[in-house]
Amino acid sequence: MNSRTAPRPGVPAKRARNAADTKAAILQAAVTAFTQHGYDGVGVREIAQAAGVTAMLVNRYFGSKEGLFAQTVDAAFAPRTVVGEDPRTLSSATAATLVARTAPDAEHLDPFLLMLRSVPNPRAAEIVRAGIERHVGAHLAARLNGADTGERAELALALIAGTWLMRTVIGTDALREATPTLLTDQLQAMLDVVIDHRDEPTGSRVRRARTDPRA
Amino acid sequence: MNSRTAPRPGVPAKRARNAADTKAAILQAAVTAFTQHGYDGVGVREIAQAAGVTAMLVNRYFGSKEGLFAQTVDAAFAPRTVVGEDPRTLSSATAATLVARTAPDAEHLDPFLLMLRSVPNPRAAEIVRAGIERHVGAHLAARLNGADTGERAELALALIAGTWLMRTVIGTDALREATPTLLTDQLQAMLDVVIDHRDEPTGSRVRRARTDPRA
């Protein structure tokens, strides 16, 4: 009965003049643009144009570029991209997914790229910190056994982020040309150092004997 | 005999009007500024002011902002910061140095920060790629035994870069508040997955048996 669905006669049907749809279109364009170029690397004009609107509407619906970025981070980190659900196959599935998604010819639209490319801006870094801790960090830590789950989860994230960085953003030769199965094995073994504590029940403070390297 | 060393009378002695000294001062200011704010986050004016000159001289001596950045990357990656020299203590010394240098109250001037904060700009990323491959990557790979040294070296660099990212640039809680000795042990164990192949002489194609995770 209202004018939300059907465009009024006389209005060109470029897109419905609907606030919710417009907002969603802007957010979708923002995810793509911020992921590809980072917070400082893209202007509000660019995002607005990709969404088919003008820059003014971005500020109208999101308050500012920073407000848009905050909602973009939330939307980008909500779906699971690399870290899986099943605790038993956590390291293997994560390693395999990571290698597949960071392949040189893959699509390369991932919240880790949004993080890596937006982090030089201190305000964007703080927004990203809150987002990754709340979404991915908590998700992964909850699936770990043993002690220090928070720290170990973030060490795993450090390796994942570093792999994204070196393999796709920087694009170093050896990692780009690496055999996928070999790379997956090595990443899984590195992840298992902090993930695979299946004999240590949660809450246990017992840690493996430390082999002092300086002896 | 020439006017290179002694300032001419009447010229205020703010600094010798010497091309080499001025160029060095600009380069030093560029290392600091680019490391703290990244390639896109700092202007030529800012760097020039920190060096006590005007922006014009930067373009005069380095051609462009991009030319200045290339020489900055070379100067920043030349000294060893985290990866040590002795192959036998590679993982332990690297882990200990990394934890110390990424401590929340540390100084935080490191080529890895220069990389992390400059990488959103594609041209800067390419310059950084060449620099880190030539300096740190080759240095580390040359100290590894066994096969796939290039790939394993870059996986170690991925973990190092990711640790810098999460612990200092992003600043996640669990890694900031982690016990240094515990963090060092875990990082060393992760590094040893790709570094410690002492029973496999260089050139050996024998690899450890793969435990299939999907079974």
Place this chain on the structure above:
DNA sequence: GTCTATAAATGGATAGAC
């Protein structure tokens, strides 16, 4: 609900004086 037009600031790079 969305537009055009513009304000106010900042970016890299250059011309020409001294």
Place this chain on the structure above:
DNA sequence: GTCTATCCATTTATAGAC
């Protein structure tokens, strides 16, 4: 060897029309 002054492009954000 170094400066002042300026060009031109681009940015975020806002004012006001329709």
